[in-house]
Amino acid sequence: MAIAKAERLMNLALCLLGARRPLSKRELRESIEAYLEAGSDDSFNRMFERDKDDLRELGLVIETVESLDGEIGYLARRDSNRLPAITLDAEEAAALGLAAKVWQQARLAGAASGALQKLRAAGLPEDVDPYEAHGALEPRIPVHEAAFEPLMLACRDRRPVVFDYRKASAARPETRHVEPWALECWRGHWYLAGFDRDRGAERVFRLSRITGKVRSRGTGFTAPVPDVVTVRETVASWAGEIADRSARIRLRSGAGYPLRAKASAIRELGDGWDELDIPYGHGLDAWLVEFGPDVVVVEPAELRADVVDRLRAVAKG
Amino acid sequence: MAGKPVRPVNAIDQTRRMLSLVTYLRERPGARIEDVARAFGITEDELVSDLDVLPMCGTSFRGGDLLDIDTDGERIWWHNPAALGAEAAEPLRLAADEATALLVAARAVATLPGLRESDRQALLRATAKVEAAAGEAAGASSRLSVTFESEGGVFADVDRAISERRRLWIRYYSPARDEVTEREIDPIRLVSVGHTYVEAWCRRSEARRTFRLDRVAEIKILDEPSAPPEIELRDLSEALVQPAAEDPEVVVEVGPGGRWVAEYYPHDSADELPDGGLRITLRTPDPASLRRLALRLGRDGRIVEPRDLAASARQAASDALAAYDDATGAAGMADAGGAAGKADVDHAGDTRVGGTSEGGPGAEGFPGAAGSPGVPGASGAAGSPGVPGAPQAVGSSGRAAPEVRGVPAGSGGLDGRYDRQEQGL
Numbered sequence: 001m002a003i004a005k006a007e008r009l010m011n012l013a014l015c016l017l018g019a020r021r022p023l024s025k026r027e028l029r030e031s032i033e034a035y036l037e038a039g040s041d042d043s044f045n046r047m048f049e050r051d052k053d054d055l056r057e058l059g060l061v062i063e064t065v066e067s068l069d070g071e072i073g074y075l076a077r078r079d080s081n082r083l084p085a086i087t088l089d090a091e092e093a094a095a096l097g098l099a100a101k102v103w104q105q106a107r108l109a110g111a112a113s114g115a116l117q118k119l120r121a122a123g124l125p126e127d128v129d130p131y132e133a134h135g136a137l138e139p140r141i142p143v144h145e146a147a148f149e150p151l152m153l154a155c156r157d158r159r160p161v162v163f164d165y166r167k168a169s170a171a172r173p174e175t176r177h178v179e180p181w182a183l184e185c186w187r188g189h190w191y192l193a194g195f196d197r198d199r200g201a202e203r204v205f206r207l208s209r210i211t212g213k214v215r216s217r218g219t220g221f222t223a224p225v226p227d228v229v230t231v232r233e234t235v236a237s238w239a240g241e242i243a244d245r246s247a248r249i250r251l252r253s254g255a256g257y258p259l260r261a262k263a264s265a266i267r268e269l270g271d272g273w274d275e276l277d278i279p280y281g282h283g284l285d286a287w288l289v290e291f292g293p294d295v296v297v298v299e300p301a302e303l304r305a306d307v308v309d310r311l312r313a314v315a316k317g
Numbered sequence: 318m319a320g321k322p323v324r325p326v327n328a329i330d331q332t333r334r335m336l337s338l339v340t341y342l343r344e345r346p347g348a349r350i351e352d353v354a355r356a357f358g359i360t361e362d363e364l365v366s367d368l369d370v371l372p373m374c375g376t377s378f379r380g381g382d383l384l385d386i387d388t389d390g391e392r393i394w395w396h397n398p399a400a401l402g403a404e405a406a407e408p409l410r411l412a413a414d415e416a417t418a419l420l421v422a423a424r425a426v427a428t429l430p431g432l433r434e435s436d437r438q439a440l441l442r443a444t445a446k447v448e449a450a451a452g453e454a455a456g457a458s459s460r461l462s463v464t465f466e467s468e469g470g471v472f473a474d475v476d477r478a479i480s481e482r483r484r485l486w487i488r489y490y491s492p493a494r495d496e497v498t499e500r501e502i503d504p505i506r507l508v509s510v511g512h513t514y515v516e517a518w519c520r521r522s523e524a525r526r527t528f529r530l531d532r533v534a535e536i537k538i539l540d541e542p543s544a545p546p547e548i549e550l551r552d553l554s555e556a557l558v559q560p561a562a563e564d565p566e567v568v569v570e571v572g573p574g575g576r577w578v579a580e581y582y583p584h585d586s587a588d589e590l591p592d593g594g595l596r597i598t599l600r601t602p603d604p605a606s607l608r609r610l611a612l613r614l615g616r617d618g619r620i621v622e623p624r625d626l627a628a629s630a631r632q633a634a635s636d637a638l639a640a641y642d643d644a645t646g647a648a649g650m651a652d653a654g655g656a657a658g659k660a661d662v663d664h665a666g667d668t669r670v671g672g673t674s675e676g677g678p679g680a681e682g683f684p685g686a687a688g689s690p691g692v693p694g695a696s697g698a699a700g701s702p703g704v705p706g707a708p709q710a711v712g713s714s715g716r717a718a719p720e721v722r723g724v725p726a727g728s729g730g731l732d733g734r735y736d737r738q739e740q741g742l
Contacts, residue, residue, distance in 0.1 A: 171593020
């Protein structure tokens with residue numbers, strides 16, 4: 001029966017960490033049972049290269065050293081692999097305990113637990129239950145988009161990507177070449193900011209609109225990465241959060257609480273209707289239409305026109 | 318092979334864990350399985366499966382260098398700690414992904430409006446220390462960020478009520494019925510998934526309910542003790558709400574501009590239409606709540622089934638239009654007719670994030686968790702209602718209830734399955 005991968009990786013790590021000098025590939029092969037059982041040189045080499053990459057993903061710094069006789073040796077230096085001293089009090093430990101639970105994406109959930117485990121091994125206090133310390137608070141970071149993981153890695157490694165993207169109202173997706181800068185989650189949805197090579201400008205993409213696979217391009221970035229990437233502001237302006245004008249509407253008494261909550265002024269008209277001044281940003285027309293006959297737009301004319309237009313479309317069926 | 322895991326494991330995560338385990342166990346001879354599993358945030362079974370693998374590991378499989386670690390089922394013993402030099406067992410530096418995962422999460426939680434100041438300070442201190450310890454590995458963590466939305470004042474009151482075990486009185490907005498109702502609730506926990514919710518036992522409906530904090534119009538901590546019955550907390554990892562199989566089916570056909578519906582509403586199927594649109598089949602305990610969706614979609618889509626729901630949306634639109642045609646009616650609407658000419662205004666262009674309003678049916682009868690907590694598209698509608706400027710005349714609406722309202726929507730709760738108990742009220 002094949003030896004489990006975790007066992008093999010663990011042995012490679014312990015071998016490297018336990019040695020005080022570079023170990024050659026041959027020495028490693030002879031020290032690790034799974035490698036001896038690997039069969040041909042080819043399959044051993046493939047396995048070994050993959051395993052080294054995996055350990056590096058886990059944070060191990062493995063150097064490649066060439067000896068005098070030209071043989072390659074591998075070395076995991078203690079000082080480059082040791083966690084610097086870190087002392088956390090019980091409150092800080094509880095806070096990190098809470099933070100380590102929020103990811104709902106397998107890779108990051110695993111990484112967050114791994115970070116906490118390394119800190120535990122380094123003496124992080126463990127007697128505080130994070131749920132007790134923080135009341136009953138459960139923050140969760142949702143990740144439902146398949147494009148998340150490849151994009152996260154591409155952002156991390158600064159690798160350009162190619163993907164098919166369907167704009168909000170487009171019937172067909174279009175191929176986009178992007179230098180990915182940052183990912184941001186707002187209101188439970190993930191967005192990517194980056195440099196769009198075809199358009200020669202910054203663009204923000206919503207991950208759920210990416211269709212198919214995210215592919216990597218080996219080349220580096222061509223455009224400078226800004227110091228601060230602000231995804232949320234861009235998205236908020238699309239979402240109508242940024243209102244530059246004001247609108248006047250009539251609202252049936254008792255209806256439309258969220259409109260009232262947003263209103264800058266509310267006047268009772270006394271005839272079963274109130275008049276409200278509300279911020280007028282992108283998307284207000286669609287929102288107002290939801291309230292059906294309980295809302296009437298007074299001004300501006302443009303908003304009235306948009307609302308009437310939408311209502312006619314619905315009335316026609 | 319002794320290391321056969323009892324359930325599928327990720328070899329990377331297990332390796333990572335075992336590397337920390339050896340460091341941890343080396344310092345703690347006779348550590349209890351229960352304690353170690355808790356410290357590592359894993360199940361005892363997972364720990365035992367690690368303990369099955371560790372004796373196969375060492376600096377070499379020859380010459381007795383394997384780790385002699387075993388357990389009597391209660392405690393863990395390591396008989397040859399010298400097999401691993403003290404140096405090889407030192408705590409390991411954080412990997413880039415580890416630093417990113419922990420730091421991004423800690424920063425996100427620290428921004429939660431309403432979080433206790435002492436908790437926030439602890440998070441910030443811990444974040445700074447982890448950043449320093451991670452060194453270069455922390456670099457990429459700025460490329461990922463998460464914002465939780467919450468109403469700070471409401472959050473703080475709920476948090477306090479939970480810790481003091483006291484009942485809450487709230488006035489809560491139900492988008493499906495477009496009304497604000499009063500209720501007393503016994504809060505159980507606060508859940509942030511984009512938006513923040515309080516899961517509670519609702520005294521009025523005698524059922525579990527989930528309330529979105531930004532829909533709480535007013536809140537008071539009562540003197541009565543909170544006494545929620547023992548209920549099993551649900552795993553919220555997938556969605557706050559999943560429609561039940563027996564819920565009525567609704568079919569919506571949307572054009573390309575209405576594809577966002579599939580992003581916001583959990584659905585059974587979404588079939589491509591030749592024009593680039595979708596035919597979406599979904600379930601909700603409260604189809605009437607989807608009238609809002611039909612109205613919002615405008616020319617971007619329509620309800621196909623049930624037909625009476627489609628008809629009620631058309632009727633609502635006609636009723637609404639009447640106000641624009643009748644100059645004497647809603648006062649000053651004289652030139653409404655001119656509006657109709659403006660047909661092709663399309664705000665759903667390139668940048669449109671699409672989205673139904675908060676109030677969308679998604680909200681209540683059909684919160685689709687995954688979907689609706691987000692809903693950027695709209696207005697943030699409920700997104701920002703400050704508790705202050707609350708509505709005045711709640712419950713005194715003199716309007717004639719249109720037919721569709723005859724079907725009671727979900728209650729203030731989020732979860733359709735539980736809400737149905739309130740129908741008929």
